[in-house]
Every structure is written in C-alpha cells, then in structure tokens.
Amino acid sequence: MLENAMRKMFKTTSRRIAVPALLTIFLYVIAMFIVFLPHIEQSFISRKKELIRELTETVWSLVENYHERELSGELTRPEAQKRALLRIGTLRYGPEKKDYFWIADMTPRMILHPYRPDIVNKDIEEIQDSGFKTLYFSWKEVVETKGVGYVDYQWQWKDDPNKMTDKQSYIKGFEPWGWIVGTGMYLSDIYAEIDAIRNRFIAISTAILGIVLMLSLYSIRQTMKADRVLMRTLIERNVLNISLKKSKERFRSLLENTSDWIWESDEKGQYTYSSPRVEALLGFSSEEAIHKTIMDFVPIDLKNLYQKTFENLLGGQKPFRGFETTCQKKNGENVVVEHNAVPVFSENGGLLGYRGVTRDITDRKKAMEELKKSRDVLHANLEETVKSLAYAAEKRDPYTAGHQTRVDRLACAIARELGLSDHQIEGLHFAALLHDIGKIALPSEFLSKPTMLSHEEHEIIKCHPQVGYDILKNIHFPWPVAEMVYQHHEYLDGSGYPRNLTDKEILLESKILTVADVVEAISSHRPYRPSLGMNAALEEIRNGRGIRYHAPSVDACLKLIKAENVDLLGLSEIDKGELGPIKNAT
Structure with missing residues (x-):
C-alpha cells in the first residue's frame, strides 16, 4: 500500500517537472526561430546598410572638404577634384580590403572606379546590369528626388569581372561639382554571413535544448531519489548544525585576530x-x-x-x-x-x-608624503633642466637674451586669460621656454648679423622649428611640447613655416605661443634693427587677427597690455615711459 502510494507520488512529481520543462523547450524554440532569429537577421542587414551609409557620408565629407579649399582659393577646382579622386581611389575597407568607393557625374560619366578603369571618363548612360536595369538612371532618379538613398542592381564582385552578383549601394549627390558618390555591399556576402549566423545559432540552440532536456531528466530522477534520502537529511541536519556552530566559532576567531x-x-x-x-x-x-x-x-x-x-x-x-x-x-x-x-x-x-x-594607514600616508616630495623634486629638476636648455640656446644668440623668458611670461598670461587649465598652461610654459631651442644648431654669425639676412640665410634660420622638434621629440613630456615648438611659426592661413599648417591643424597652445612671440619680437631690439615699439607690435597682431593669428589670443593679449596686467618691463627692453599710450588695445 505504501509502495503504491510512493509510486503514485513519484509519477505525479515526474509529471510536474516534465510538463513545465517540455513547455519551456517548446516556447524557447518558438521564440528563437520565429521571433529572435528573424529580428537578428534584419538587425544585421540594417547595420550593414548603416555602415555603407556612414562610409559614403565620410567620403562625401572628404569631397566637401576639398570643395571648401576650392572656395577659400587654396586650390583651383581641377586641383581640388584631382586631389579628392586620388585620395578616394586608394580607400579600401572590408575583411579582404577589396570594398571600394566609386564616383560618377550627371553627364553621365564614370569619374572613379578602382576595378573598372575601362569605363572611367566614359559615358555610362547605356550600361545595364544583367536584369536590364540602366544603372545611371537609377542613380540619377535617387539623387534628383532625394539627394541620397539606396539602389539595388547587379555588378561584378569586387575585383573579379567574371563574377556578377546582386549589390546594394548607398549614393549621395554632391551638387557643387555635379558628382554622385557611392559605395555598396554585395548581398551574396550578406546572405552568407546570415547563413553562418543562423547555422551557429541552430547549433548553439540545439546544444542548449539538449542540455535542458538532460537537466529535466536529471531533475526528475533526482526528485524521485529525494524522498528516499529525506530521513538521511534529517539526520545530517543535526550534524550540519554542529558544523555551523564550529564555523561561527572559527569566524569569530578570525574576526578577532x-x-x-x-x-x-x-x-x-x-x-x-x-x-x-x-x-x-x-x-x-x-x-x-x-x-x-x-x-x-x-x-x-x-x-x-x-x-x-x-x-x-x-x-x-x-x-x-x-x-x-x-x-x-x-x-x-x-x-x-x-x-x-x-x-x-x-x-x-x-x-x-x-x-x-x-x-x-599611518605608514601609507608617510609613503605618500615622500612620494609627493619626490614628485616635487622631479618637477623642480625638470624646470631647471628646461631653463638650462633655454639658456644654452640664448648663449648662441646673446643679443636676444631673455626673449624666451619674456615670451613665456606673456604666453602664460594669455592662456590664463583664455581659461586654459593649469595642466595646459604648464605645458605651454615649457614650450615657450624652449621654442627657440633649435637655434642652438644654427650658425652664430647669422643670429647676430647686424644687417638684414639674405634669402638663403633667412631660409636657414627658418629651419630652427624643425631642429627644435628633432631635439625635443624623444623627450617624454606630459604635454606635446615638441609639437608646440614645431608649430610656433605657423599661421592660421597657412602662410607660416616650416609646414604651412592651417587653423585646424595647429595646437591651441602653439597659436598662443605665436602671438606672444610676435609681440615680443617686434617690441624688442634685434641685431639688424632697433625696437619697433609696443604700438607696432600690437598693430601687427591686430591687423592679422583671425587671418594669421588666433583671434581669442590676440584679444586676450590686447586686453592684458591695455590693462597693464603684464609686466611690460619684463616683456621687452623698452622703458614703459617710451611706449606712449597703447591705443585701441581692445
């Protein structure tokens, strides 16, 4: 009787475990293969489409950049277009680095196609895919109606002219030049990746289902054994209580020691x-x-x-x-x-x-104090080392002794006026002290020549930013000091030297350093001329504001000089009384 009751209880228990487990497996299969897998596949395709859209937008922005350089007068249109095509023609992406960008115009001509040079600069109006879709009119319709969009057609697979496959491209028109910029994805590749994902998903799901099934069977079996060991569990509970008491005692001992x-x-x-x-x-x-x-x-x-x-x-x-x-x-x-x-x-x-x-933490605090002292000593050593390097450069050009220190004073004052962080100002401080370090390698007779330099001599003098960069580039400062020194004669409009950098390519600290350097140089004596005066220096940066010189830095400098917030005696060798009134400083 008891045995029958136990058997009935076991069967009931087994059903209670098996039914929810099988239902769970069934719901899992429905959710995975009807809901989640299609969603994952669609999401994958969407991401691929978004990728080619972002890539096309990036190349379009590159074309726009060259167009802006055309509008600024830096390049002619043919030069701008040629540079754009040369740069875009080399761009590749994708796992095999064979995916590319192409450009057509509204003539219609194919302007750029890395793998089809036979159609470049030729009329593409009659080119059709294998489905007799005229490619140009498909592109033209999208560009004229929407400006951007996706187009489907058939084209050769990457660089293999013998393999035709379905392709979807994202195109965008560039109206100023009448260009159509595009790149695409091969649908066969997409479907192959989706199949691989699906196969992996199926394999993983099958493994999970198998594990769930085995766990369900195991749970049923273990549940049937549970009642047989119930009595043993009651006996073991008392043993566990004794063990728990000992564990508490061990924990308390550990806690107290x-x-x-x-x-x-x-x-x-x-x-x-x-x-x-x-x-x-x-x-x-x-x-x-x-x-x-x-x-x-x-x-x-x-x-x-x-x-x-x-x-x-x-x-x-x-x-x-x-x-x-x-x-x-x-x-x-x-x-x-x-x-x-x-x-x-x-x-x-x-x-x-x-x-x-x-x-x-007494010992730790003492160690931190010692570490702070060591850091302060290292910083002081760095300061002295930099000043020694600056002094070595000035020994080569004694006529302008103190120039780097005065430029440092003015540049840091401008930086504080602009709200730069203490960390940035400290980096600017070191760069200012070292900005003429490159002169250490120049002939001293050029530096102290009492007459104007010849063209050749001036060209040699113009090498000092490069020399300074070469000296400093391998010193591991916490700031880009070498690059600041390299750029301190660059102007916003690209007329500076040695690299003809423009506004966006120049560091903010270098822009500040340039303004301070110009003001100090003009307002100080030079071997080949007497000082031109502070008014002349301020007039120079005022005239070049926003053209050659960084406008906020110029404004800050003018404000500081007018308010006499910078030590003019320290800034130049001219007595403040000889300067006269600083007119229109702001």
Whole structure:
C-alpha cells in the first residue's frame, strides 16, 4: 500500500517537472526561430546598410572638404577634384580590403572606379546590369528626388569581372561639382554571413535544448531519489548544525585576530561591538570602545576638522569608504586611520547602524608624503633642466637674451586669460621656454648679423622649428611640447613655416605661443634693427587677427597690455615711459 502510494507520488512529481520543462523547450524554440532569429537577421542587414551609409557620408565629407579649399582659393577646382579622386581611389575597407568607393557625374560619366578603369571618363548612360536595369538612371532618379538613398542592381564582385552578383549601394549627390558618390555591399556576402549566423545559432540552440532536456531528466530522477534520502537529511541536519556552530566559532576567531579593527555601531555612530584589534590599534580595550564614536578618539584640536564630515556620513545612510581621521592612542601618540562602513537596515527599512572596518594607514600616508616630495623634486629638476636648455640656446644668440623668458611670461598670461587649465598652461610654459631651442644648431654669425639676412640665410634660420622638434621629440613630456615648438611659426592661413599648417591643424597652445612671440619680437631690439615699439607690435597682431593669428589670443593679449596686467618691463627692453599710450588695445 505504501509502495503504491510512493509510486503514485513519484509519477505525479515526474509529471510536474516534465510538463513545465517540455513547455519551456517548446516556447524557447518558438521564440528563437520565429521571433529572435528573424529580428537578428534584419538587425544585421540594417547595420550593414548603416555602415555603407556612414562610409559614403565620410567620403562625401572628404569631397566637401576639398570643395571648401576650392572656395577659400587654396586650390583651383581641377586641383581640388584631382586631389579628392586620388585620395578616394586608394580607400579600401572590408575583411579582404577589396570594398571600394566609386564616383560618377550627371553627364553621365564614370569619374572613379578602382576595378573598372575601362569605363572611367566614359559615358555610362547605356550600361545595364544583367536584369536590364540602366544603372545611371537609377542613380540619377535617387539623387534628383532625394539627394541620397539606396539602389539595388547587379555588378561584378569586387575585383573579379567574371563574377556578377546582386549589390546594394548607398549614393549621395554632391551638387557643387555635379558628382554622385557611392559605395555598396554585395548581398551574396550578406546572405552568407546570415547563413553562418543562423547555422551557429541552430547549433548553439540545439546544444542548449539538449542540455535542458538532460537537466529535466536529471531533475526528475533526482526528485524521485529525494524522498528516499529525506530521513538521511534529517539526520545530517543535526550534524550540519554542529558544523555551523564550529564555523561561527572559527569566524569569530578570525574576526578577532584580523589586522583590522572591525566594529558595529548604532545609528548615532556609537560602537555596539568592537573586535579586540582596537587595543593594538589605539590602546583601548573592546569594552572601553563600546558607546564611543569615531570622534571620541580624535584629538581635541582636530575635532572641528572632521565633525561635519562625520555627521554627513551618518546622515547619508549610505556606504562610505576612505574616511580618514587622525586618532589619539591611549598613550597620547597620534595615528592616521581609514574608516570604511556599510549601513545596516531593519526589515522595515529603518537605519539600525553601521558595520565597518578601521585600519592603520599611518605608514601609507608617510609613503605618500615622500612620494609627493619626490614628485616635487622631479618637477623642480625638470624646470631647471628646461631653463638650462633655454639658456644654452640664448648663449648662441646673446643679443636676444631673455626673449624666451619674456615670451613665456606673456604666453602664460594669455592662456590664463583664455581659461586654459593649469595642466595646459604648464605645458605651454615649457614650450615657450624652449621654442627657440633649435637655434642652438644654427650658425652664430647669422643670429647676430647686424644687417638684414639674405634669402638663403633667412631660409636657414627658418629651419630652427624643425631642429627644435628633432631635439625635443624623444623627450617624454606630459604635454606635446615638441609639437608646440614645431608649430610656433605657423599661421592660421597657412602662410607660416616650416609646414604651412592651417587653423585646424595647429595646437591651441602653439597659436598662443605665436602671438606672444610676435609681440615680443617686434617690441624688442634685434641685431639688424632697433625696437619697433609696443604700438607696432600690437598693430601687427591686430591687423592679422583671425587671418594669421588666433583671434581669442590676440584679444586676450590686447586686453592684458591695455590693462597693464603684464609686466611690460619684463616683456621687452623698452622703458614703459617710451611706449606712449597703447591705443585701441581692445
């Protein structure tokens, strides 16, 4: 009778486990193959379409950039178009680096096609795919109606003229030049990738279903065994209770002998439990620590320093880490400790108190202080090294001694006026001190020549930014000092040297350095001429504002000079009384 009842119970239990498991498998199959897999495939195709759209937009932006250079007068239209085609013609992407970009115009002509030179610069009006779709009219219709869009057609597969396949391209018209820019994806490749994803998905799903099925069978079997071991479980429970008691004792022993002071407090921060480690840390026994707070161990003269923070931490009812205080040991010795704690709440959400750990970090703080001192010494050494390099350069050009220091003073003042960070200003400071370091390699007779330099001599002098860059490029500054030095004679309009960089290619620090260098150079004496005066210097940067010189830097410089916020005596060798009124400085 009992055996039949047990058998019936086992069958009922088996059905209760098997039915939900089989239903779960069925729902999983429906969800995966009817809902999720089609969604994943569609999402994959959408991502591919978005990819060719973004790539086409990028190349279109490249064409627009050359058009802007045409409009600025930097390039003629044929030059701009030629450069654009040369650059775009080399672009490849994709796993095999065979996917490309093509360009046609509205004539219609194929202007660029890396794999079909036979149709470049030829009429493509009659070119059809294997489905008799006229490609040009498909492109033209999209461009004229929408400006951008996707087109479907058949074309050779990448660089293989013998293999035709379905292709979808994203095209965008560039109206100023009458161009159509496009790139595409081969649908056969897309479907192959989708098939690979589907096959992997099927394999993984099959494995998961198999595992779920085996787990279900295993669960049924284990459930049937459960009742047989129920009595044994009751016996083992008593053994486990004894083992748990021993584990608690071991945990308590570990807790009381750890190197950190472990404690519990109420909502007011008063200790309700203290591990014995407090005695080694502060000299007080666990009993003496009870009902005290962190602040009771803080020296009287430091309580105001920590009290507000301590109250905010308690009131925040959140975990806190790294709360550092200085505590006074029982013998009067001070020690620096770090408190970390988490709040403990009741079942209804009320704060019961905190459970935390306090550790001695005195040695760590001392080590950090030593590290800070070492860093300060290294920084001071860097400062002295840079000044020594600058001094070495000035020894080659004694007539302009102090030029780099004065440029540094003005450049850093401009940077502060523009709101640059302390880190940026520090990098600019070093670059300013070193901006003429390249002159160390130039002939001294050129630097101190009392007459105007010849063209050849001037060209040699113009090499000093490059030489300075070569000297500094392998020194690992935390800032791009070498590049700032390299660019300090570059102008926004590209008329500077040595690389003819333009606005967007020049570092902000270099733009500031250029303005400071020009003002100091014009307002100071040179071997071949007397000082032209501060008014002439300000007139130069005012006339070049926004053209050669960075407009915000010019405005900041004019403002500083007018308000006399820069030491003019330090900025040049001219007495402030000889400058006369600084007119229209802003």
